[in-house]
Every structure is written in C-alpha cells, then in structure tokens.
Amino acid sequence: MRKNKEQFAKAISSSKEYPDALYQSTERLEKRLKKERRQKRILFTTLPSFTAAMLFVILVNNNIAFARSLKDIPVLNKLTEYVMYNASLKSAVENDHIQYVNLKDTDEDLTLSLPYVISDERNLILFFDVPSDFLKNDHEDVMISREKITDRDTGKVIDKGYLSYSSSLGYLGESEETSHLSQLNIDFVEVAMPRNLTVEVTLTKSSHEGSISKKLAEYRFSYDLSLEPPKDPKIYELNQSVWIEDQEILLEKLTQYPTMSLFTYSIKNSNTMDITMSMDFYNDGVLTPLNTTGYLTQHDDSPDGKTTITMRIQDNYFKVPKERLLKIHSYTMVPKDRKPLEVNLEEKTLEENPYGILLEDVTIEDNVTTITFHTTENYHSLPFRSTRDGTEIIQQSLYTSYTEELNNKTYSYAFRDVIGDSLYFDVADGPLKTLRDPILVPIPMEVTR
Secondary structure (H helix, E strand, O other), rough: HHHHHHHHHHHHOEEEEEOOOOOOOHHHHHHHHOOOOOOOHHHOOOOOHHHHHHHHHHHHHOOHHHHHHHOOOOOHHHHHHOOOOHHHHHHHHHOOOOOEEEEEEEOOOOOEEEEEEEOOOOOEEEEEEEEEHHOOOOOOEEEEEEEEEEEOOOOOEEHHHOEEEEEEEEOOOOOOOOEEEEEEEEEOOOOOOOEEEEEEEEEEEEEOOOEEEEEEEEEEEEEEEEEEEOOEEEEEEEEEEEEEOOOEEEEEEEEOOEEEEEEEEEEEOOOOOEEEEEEEEOOOOOOEEEEHHHHEEEEEEHOOEEEEEEEOOOOOOOOOOOOOEEEEEEEEEEEEOOOOOOEEEOOEEEEEEEEEEEEEEEEOOOOEEEEEEEEOOOOOOEEEEEEOOOOEEOOOOOEEEEEEEEOEEEEEEEEEEOOEEEEEEEEEEOOOOEEEEEEEEEOOOOOOO
C-alpha cells in the first residue's frame, strides 16, 4: 500500500498542470468517486484505489472535457475555510458528512450551481456557487432566500414549521475564475424534514453605496434534492432542577445533531419571575459560551405548566469528549407582574425603578419625540420591548440607537406624533447579575437514544 502511494505521489508531481478542484488525497478521492452516480464513476468503482487514481490523473491531463467538468466542483478544503467559525459545520465537513449533489438551474442569463448540501434530521444547509463575473465590483452582493419547499413524495408544499436564513461566504480565492459561495440554512423546527424535496429560491443582486441600497436584479431557481439518510441524534438526558433566587429551572436534555446541538430547559409557570440564564459549555475543558453562539426558541407548554426554552449551539457531533460540563454563571430576572416605566414628557421625569435606568433627556421637535436613557448596568439587549402612549396604542419607534462609553450605556428612542403627556416603556429584561458561586452541572456521557 505504501509503495502504491509513493507511485501516485510521483505521478502527480510529474503530471501537467491540473484544475484547482483536484482532490488532495487518495482516500478522499476514493470516497468521492464511489458516491458519484454518473457513468464515469461506475468505471472508477470497479478499479483498485491506485489504478483509479492513476486513471484520474491521465484523464485530467489528456481529456479537456473531463478537466473542465472538474472546475464545477468547489474544493472542499476551501469550503472548510468558510465554515471554520462554525464548529458544527466544520466538524461535519472534516468528517465527510457532506453530500455532493451537483445541481444547476438557469434563469435568464444566470446559472446558479448547488454543488454541496449538509443535512440531518433538523437542518438543511445548501452551498450555492455564484459565478464570479456576476458581481462586477466590491459594492455588489447577492442574497439567496428560500421561496418554497415541496415534499416530492406527497406533492404537498411545506409552508410552516421551519426557519431559514442565508449568508454570503465571499470568494474562494483571488483568481478571477473562482466562485462566490452563498449559504442558505433551513432549520426544520416543528415539522419533519422530507428526504426528497424541491427547494425554490430567489437570488437578489444589490448594490451598496454608503447607506443607500439598490436592487439590481432578481432571479428564481428550483432544485430537486434527494438527501442521504440522516444520522441518528445523540440525546443526553439531564432531568435536573437548579434554583436561582427561589426560582426553579429544570435542565432537561442535550440533543446533538451533525449540524448543531440543542440544549433544552424549562421554567415553571408558577415561578414569580421571568429569568434568563447565561451559560457556558465545557467539552474536555474547552469553552463554548452559550450566550454568544446560540439563539433561543421558546414556547409555552400549558398542560405541563411550564415554558420550554430550546437553545441552539455549535458543537461537535463526531468527537465524543471525556467530560462535558454546564456552567451557569449569570442571569437576569424581572417580576412577571412588572409595570411599565412612565416618562412624563412635560416634566421630563422618569419614575424611580429597580432596573438602574435613568432619564437623560427628552426633546420634541417637528412632532418627533426623542427619549434618551442611560445606565451603568450591564444589559444583554435593549431593556425595553415596547412603548405605549396615553391612549395605550403601541408605538413603533422611528429609530433606536445605542452607545457605550466608559461603562455608561445610552439608549435613544424616537417617536412621531405622540398622543398624551406620557410614554410608557414595557420592561423586557433586567440588568445582568453574576452568581457568586457558579452552578456547575455535569452532563451525562451516556446516550439515551
């Protein structure tokens, strides 16, 4: 086997220049070739690894059509570079949990390729390959959004129960021939993901000059996907209660998928306070801060008398740590029956409150009322969730701004045509409190499913 590898390395070094998309190792090459459903891959799968690799090099150097076809395949190690800040996707790519689908669709003069997807029971991540010459300068970008998903086995449109969001991954290199990758995530939160589905997307091309954005073009594409069977999730049951200021929180479970992990906990509706916790995960001592890498989805379980909160976090499905620990280190807490804070516009005063929020200024000009608050307390987000005037009508602010200087945080809200002499601000959250003794919870290492 070692002799074969040495022969292959020698053949590579003496071959002519070949496309950048040529795979970097015989092991990965063999795996990729076996997955290909096209006719030439059937030929490769009947050959020994070294013979197939040699034939691959010969075809690259002597068959122009074959060599050009490889340019449609983005290099996986380049893809890894653009998911390196997402621990879940990075580990998925590195462990070959990625499916080569090689789909294309054309609208007008634009062909949009979909070379790779990553999927599990809950998530579908699509990596689109936008031609580099489609973007003319640095002021142009693209956004790919989901339009419709159809279950091809039933013919029914799936119109709810999932979230979708997209991001641009930039250029794969400095060459003018390289491609622009865009990523579309579809998170099936409340419905099962079909394995045979049609995904319809819209690509919007825009230009940005300063703060001005202009839509230049819009295209629509459709792709028929047949996804590989999903890997089973790994579920670690906690079923443990912790207490913070006489408020009970039930830590339920950690569920691992190849694309992310879900941490679930619940708060009893009989609790008198709304509480939000800041937590960290430690995998073999390596920190994963939940308050910065995850987002929350929350729903009420009325029959159980509790509110269940699911936090999505980055994790490594493919590497089992020796020890996993949950650390609860800080929290925010506000009474469930809290009243809104009243700002008297005529007297320019704010009533006393336990949230450390002070009124800085009230200005009224051209029917626009601007309220500015300041605080030295640490808030996770804006301290208010909505505003009402004297007629109890919810007001949408013209803008909200936030600044911080020397630990002094300033929040400004502007409203048009305010009715009445007061504005009422509904408190969303309280200031962050740090536990003197963090709560440490070992996570069981035995998978229950």
